[in-house]
Amino acid sequence: MNLQPQQPATPLVQPDKTHQILEYKHTRPLISCCWDSKSRYVFFGAEDNIIHRYEVASKNVVPLQAHDSWVRAMGVTPDGETVLTAGYDGRLVTWDMKDVSKAKRVVDAHIGWARALAISPDGKQVATCGNDQFVKLWDIAEGRLIREFSGHQSHVYYVAFTADGKQLLSCDLKGHLKLWSIEEPDRKTDVVKAEALTKYDTTFRADIGGARSMATNADGSILAMAGITNVSNAFAGVGEVAVVLVDWQKSKITQTLESKDKTRGTAWGVAYHPDGFWLAVTAGSGGWLYFWKGDIAHEFFKLKLKSDGRGMSLSPDNRQVAVAHADNHLRLYDMNA
Amino acid sequence: MKCDYACESMEHTVGRRAFLSSLMAGSLAGSLGVAAGLGGAMLGQSAVASQFKAGNKRVLNIFLHGGVSQLESWDPKPNTDTGGPFRAIPTTVPGMHICELLPHTAKQMHHLSLIRSLDTKNGDHGRGHVEMTTGRKQMPGTDYPHLGAVSAKLLSPENFSLPGHILIRGAGSSNHKAAYLGPKYSSVTMEDGQPPQFTKRPESLTSQADLARNALRERMNDRFAGKRRTADTDAYAYSYEQALDLLAQRDVFDTSKESTKDQERYGQSEFGRHCLLARRLLEHNVPFVQVNHSNYDTHHENFDFHIEQLGEFDLPFATLISDLAERGLLQDTLVCVMSEFGRTPKINSRYGRDHWGTAWSVLLGGCGIQPGAIIGKTNDNGTQVVDRVVDHGHVFHTILQAVKVDSTGEFTIGSRKFPIADPAKEPIKELLA
Missing domain, CATH: 2.130.10.10 (YVTN repeat-like/Quinoprotein amine dehydrogenase)
Structure with a gap:
């Protein structure tokens, strides 16, 4: 199956130009984030039982309790x-x-x-x-x-x-x-x-794995599941980031996306971009944004982030990415120069 | 041997030869082969019992290997910067809250007490295990006996024919040293709850042949003793009798003899089966039983793994406490739940917690312990002890005094005297009933 559905004649973004455009520092580590459907707000969750609504234009933050x-x-x-x-x-x-x-x-x-x-x-x-x-x-x-x-x-x-x-x-x-x-x-x-995304660690006697995030491609035929693979020590988090692509209608795993350099950690967020690539945010080795074309296992670009990324959301216009960081920051990245 | 800890420290590695030799010496060792060890142990019991007048008390130690998080168990700090995602739930003791991961245990807390103020100043697995189970600061070149060895020596009833120090393990520590008390007090290990090695007559040896063989041994022994009888030969002969006693009691180690209902109540998890076995051994007056539960060394995804591990721990442990109480065993059985250390209040970027000996908790209950007590206190986010700092030495004294052992006494080994517990420490008196 072609994992790169019809791409726009003119790509919306240039992944290799991705750069940070904004950051907001919270009092606790962040664990999740989500754009609203009008691109006005980014909601984020943190290690504090409260959801926060961050208004991008005004930088005003409102707690939801x-x-x-x-x-x-x-x-x-x-x-x-x-x-x-x-x-x-x-x-x-x-x-x-x-x-x-x-x-x-x-x-x-x-x-x-x-x-x-x-x-x-x-x-x-x-x-x-x-x-x-x-x-x-x-x-x-x-x-x-x-x-x-x-x-x-x-x-x-x-x-x-x-x-x-x-x-x-x-x-x-x-x-x-x-x-x-x-x-x-x-x-x-x-x-x-998804065998790649799960393991029972016999040393520590516990299961690790699961999809930490899921997303479908443009026509919905392919499901991506993000997580951790090749775990050698569950309790120290010794494993590598991975995204498993599944043609769910055919019950078939079509590809496992991995990092070229076996980046240690977990993929906590995944999204499909209409330009025809998958992107994911990772935590465990300082945080990375990975960009893959679905037909090749290894990334075509990756961006080092300032801190581990625990959640990610693609903006409704598909030009920006919000990332929830472990260092208390919400950061927005633009995928154009 | 491969290390069992996420941090990959090597302190817990155990030489297989040492382990096996200890097992052999302590477990009647093939019953008909290496026999002198236990015989010596049993011959010494009478004097020890009269020295300490400990009575028929028992100790159950549940060791949560790797270091259980105090914040996810006995000292929750919900909705603080260190508290993590779990809530605190009330227990059967008014005002006492524990983590929501322990709903069944919460219903048994009126039998139990908490020490929330341990500062053991250690974050090393090997050292933590040694210090918590010996009550002494680990010093190079110095070995102290494990709590199990001390308990076996001081609490074993006279002429007790079962091992006095039993370790039930699926993982975790595998050899509890007896140090100067001698290898006969080292742990007898029930790997995955299986009976000690060599306690079953080999199938190739018929019962008839075994009886004939033993009769021959007795005749030869009597003949030898008639001319050259010594204390050593008596001990050697006695060990055979003890071995035969143990063989006859092999059912003590067999939980299939328990009712189907009880087996269901404890569940089929490894820890559940081991808790039922612990109950059975305690009912047969084994003075010290340790059950290992592994593993809690959660540097990564601490919360998910505590859901898994404490989810496995909670119901069997609560069932065991309930049963011990209902059967009248708890009044003579000291229960302890300990680890090498606790875990850091700070949550790392991988949702993990690391090693932390500065402010953590231990559970005690049963024999000699005031039920429903909370000793000590940590600050609002658990980063330090703010009241009643104690350490492994205090806990060790407290356990022994709870089972009516004068922990300030001494062992006399040969001509030398060894303090039973750290003379620089004392029991937590307000916790004693």
Whole structure:
């Protein structure tokens, strides 16, 4: 399969020109970030139980407080009206963009950590997943649980909608990627096991792995799962960054993207750029932005960052990247000169 | 031997030869082969028991290898810069909160107490293990006996025919030294909960042949003793009798003899099976049992790994405490949960916590311990002890005094005297019942 769908006649960006354009220093290390759909704000989570809304133009920061633990999962509906967050307290919180001073709705969505959320293409539903091994589908307007999907046998690390919004893809700690039909909840498919992204460390007697981030390409046919591979010491984080590409309709792993120089660490964020490349942010060896063309295992460009990157979000215009850094900073990078 | 620690230090590497020789000496050693060790140990018990009048007490030590995080267990600091993502939950002791990763243990805390003020000034695995289990500062060229060896020597009932110092391990430390107490008090290891080696008659040896062989040995022994009997020959003969006793009690090590319901309650995880085995051994009056749970050396993704490891620890441990209490065993069994050290309050860039001996916690409970107590205090974000600083020496004294051993006493080995515990330290008196 061609992993580089139709590229624009004129590329939007020049990855090798990527450079930092802005940084904001917070009081605690950051763990996640997300652009809003209008490019006005970047939301970020930190090691402080609070979500922060950073307004790019004014640099004004507003706290969103309704969680009782760290928040790594967040998203904004396509219309830009609603913010959704899910945290390690298991809560799914809905916020009205016009007034984020208080939560619009708080739902106890998962027992244990809620690790990720995904908003449906029509903006009406949100899927969550967590350590209780469930994937759950919610109605955003009503906060109602529509359906829950059981079948994973370890913590569910990430969830994504397919492009048509009719199915969900979820990956767990042990690398199992499952496909769920929203209309027919009993119909589930074990897509693949991403062996590269999981390991039981027999020395330390624990599992490490899972997709720390997932994204699909332009036509939705390829799913990227970011994580850590070749782990030789789970408890010291001795492993290498990797992104596994899956043709989920064919249940086939098409490529494993790695670093040329075996960069130590974990890929915590991945995105597909309409210019036809994948980008990912990593942590574990000081932080890097990697750029891959999907048909080649090694990167065509990488950028050293000031600090480990724990989350990444591509701007709606696909020209900038926001990165949540471990050194307390939110940084924005522009991919043009 | 490969190191078991994320930091890849080598202190815990153990020579296989040393390990095996210790096991042989302490475990009746093939029962019919190397026999003098235990015989000597048993012959010495009477005098020791009368010296210390310790009674029928037991010690259970759960060792969380690698260094469990105090912030993710006994001293949570939620919503602080060091606290991590977990919340604190109430326990059955009013005002006492522990980490939400221990919901089952929280329901047993009225039997248990916490020391939240350890400052052991150490961040080294090997040294931490030695110091926590011997109660002494590690000094080059000086060996002190492990708590298990001390307990076996001082707490073993008279004519006790089972090993007095049993280590149940899947991983973690594999050889507990007895130092000057002699190898007979070294740990007998139950690898993955399996019975000690050489406690089963080889299948090639029929019961009839074994009886005949033993009868021949006894006849020859009697003949020899009639002319040249000495204390040494008596000890040698006695060790055979002890070995036979142990063979006859092999079921003590077999958890399949426990009810199906109990096996289900403890679960099929390695630690669950080992906790059930510990209960069985304690019920048979084994004076010291250590269960290792490994591993907590979480320099990377500390929080995920503590979910995994404490998730495995919590229910079996709570079940064991509940059972010991319900069966009346807890009043004579001192329970300790310790590590080499704690973990750094500072969370590193890989979501890990590193080694930290400056302000961390140990759990004690049961025999001789005031239940529901909290000793000491750390500051708001756990970076230092602000009340009642103690260390491994204080804990060691406290454990022994809780089981009615005068820890300020001395061992007399040959003509030499060795303090039982560090003379410069003392028990945490306010923790003793």
